[in-house]
Amino acid sequence: MLLSAVLSAVLLAGLWWITDQTIRDSFGASAREGVDVDLTGLVDIYASGGQAELEQRIADRLAMVPIDAGRAHYLLADRSGNPIAGDLARWPDLDPQISESGMIAIGSRTHAYARATLISEDLALLVAHEPPDRAFLLTRVGLVFLLGGAVFVGCIALFAQVANVRVRAKVARVGEAFRRSDEPALDRLAAPERPDEIDQIASQASQAVKRARQLMLAYRETSEQIAHEIRTPLMHLDSRIQKAIAQDPALAARANLVEARGDIKRLVAMLEALLDIASSKAQTGDTRGMKPVDFSASVRQICELYQDSADEAGYRFEWDVAGGVIVPGDEAQLGRIVTNLLDNAFKYNRPGGAIRVTLEPGPRLVVTDEGPGIAQAEREKVFERFYRGRDTDPDIQGSGMGLALARAIAERHQLSLRVAPTHPGATFILAPAADMRDA
Template sequence: MLAAIGLSLALVLALWFVTHQTVLSTLNEGAQNEVDVDIAGLVDIYASNGVEELQSRIADRVALTPSDGNTPHYLLADNAGKPIAGDIAAWPELDPMVSETGIIRIGASSEGFARAVQLGPDLKLVVARRIDSNRNVLRSVALAFAIGGTVFVLLVALLGRIAALNLQRRIGQINLAFRDPARERDFATKENGDEIDELTAHSAAALQRQRDLMEAYKETSEQLAHEMRTPLSHLDNRLLKALKEGPAPAVAERLAEARAEIRRLVQTLESLLDIAASKTRRGDRSGLERVDMSAMIHRICDLYSGSAEETGHELVWHLEPGVMIEGEERQLSRLVTNILDNALKYVPPGGRIEVTLTHGPELVIADDGPGIAPSDRTRVFDRFYRGRASMGDVNGSGLGLALARAIAERHGMVLELDDTEKGSSFRLRR
């Protein structure tokens, strides 16, 4: 709209300039023609009747109209410039020998277009037409363009604003299709619709198809998880019954290990499903609510403080109050607990774990433990990747940090590992 206003303003100014130059040229040409016709008549009078008749005719013409009127002005003089007849006070700087033309002063404040001619050996004549009225004509033209141009620019601005609002409304329909693809029928292509209507309908249809695929994927994943959990649960129950029958100690130990392995498989399966669900819902704002991160993290830290005390760790937290975010509290809690679990697992007893939350929001969970090797830092968030510090942990699956990053991406945030010389520092930010 601003570009249209600027373009229309430039167009009005260009048209005014062209009109101004055309009108000025026409007025000057008219004055020149009038002067030439007047000189031709006076030359003919001089040739036919001599100087006395010429003086008489010039005197008559000057006397017909006041000297300050919009009339011809004359000066008949000898070669020395001494006036003989006419109302121009002094000979202008025009060369009569070449019939020179130019703008001269007439009176105290007037100007005129003049031509000088040589009539005889010691006689020259200059005839002028005042052009003061040209200024009034040009002012009228400028005023007309100013008024008309203002109206034109305002109309362009109004029409541009109407067009912009209409385009904004129609783009809003596309955005609505992205926010609520289930309303596909509301975005059907109109019979006489244009490209934007067609784009709206296609966007809604594509999003609905994507939603259907995600629903089918979710149902398949849940069904697969159910089919896997059921036999694993049955197997775990059989192992438990076998343990209750009092087998030999070596057999009981193996049965307990098998049960632990089953629980680890179920946990891994659930983590994989959670990662997939978080990634598929990345950027999806549905289901998000206002979450008080300050209160949520305070509860988690308060809960973990007991465990930290038992394991000989120092857990401290600094939380700015009132840090709010749009999200799912259950998932955000899992993100925080996964990082805290890693810290309590790998930081030796006596180590310090510090949780800091500031507005942004920005959450930092840092420790002074052994840290993560530089070679592992680029892959620590990969699924199933376990760094050298965790190789001896048979219970780990390598999915905790992968799930934490997937949850962060689901909420439009970034989870990264700071480059620290000692310990590790995980940062969650926008």
């Protein structure tokens, strides 16, 4: 604010100096022009009326007192510089032979612009004009600049102060949001109503903080759950391998080793699912690397692949896929949602039951089976990692990771996955998050 005021004052002072010099130069040019015109007129009078007429006209002009212009002075002298007519007592230091001009002293305090010239071999004429009184005009101009400058500098200072207060308030709000580090405050920073440069920086910083928080949260959850959940499978695996080593019969050892391999495969699948969930959660809201995906073609291809499995299991498998459904995202991950939902439907469907897949523009994907369904109290829990329903058949293999991974991928693509309230059977709906909120 102080710098703005100082710069404004300096600029105004420079502008006033330029204006003052322009006014002084204008008065000087006017005085020179007046002297030349006056001198030319007197020379013409001498040429037409002679010396006597010239002396009379000089006397007449000296008798007039100008109101607006500066006072005029004259001197008609002989060749030796002795005064003949006029109000000047002596010839100044100007050469009449070359019509020299310049400033001369009039008394002890006054100066005037003068020009001297020869009007005959024996006569020299000098005309001098005092500059008009510039003090009043310069004072008025200086006063205007002073008052106007004060108002201008005051306005600049006021605007700077308002901007300073606004910037301080924004910075304080940003600092408070980062200190509190809560989601609503960071969301407000990420989507300002009237963004400026500070808002853009705050928005980028807020998104970076939120992304870092998601990464840390995903890392912590994955680490904790891996440490907790992997202990039991590893103990079982160790026990079975010990049994296989201790048993002599080759067939029994082979069977135990086959079971051990199955446990290892399930363990690897669980670890991969955990990592995929963590990666999807960390990338939620990050659109980098996404591109338009023909979701219709992808869903249709997956359904065709599952048709053979449906025939082998004795399920009636139907699908109705609308064409031209384009979704921005990662094609492999979007396909993972569909395969996980179909795996879940195939796993829990009743014998001979139907499985239906519907895709509509939106996108809106619906996967329905005719299994035991999902109780209302468990419709959100089924999306938690490692959760399996209370009524789940213990013979059905699974780690409880498929639906958790499907929802994590959906959230990364700004989609929502939920269980619709249907019975019997279960219905999963994948649609844009905004449509789910409005539903």
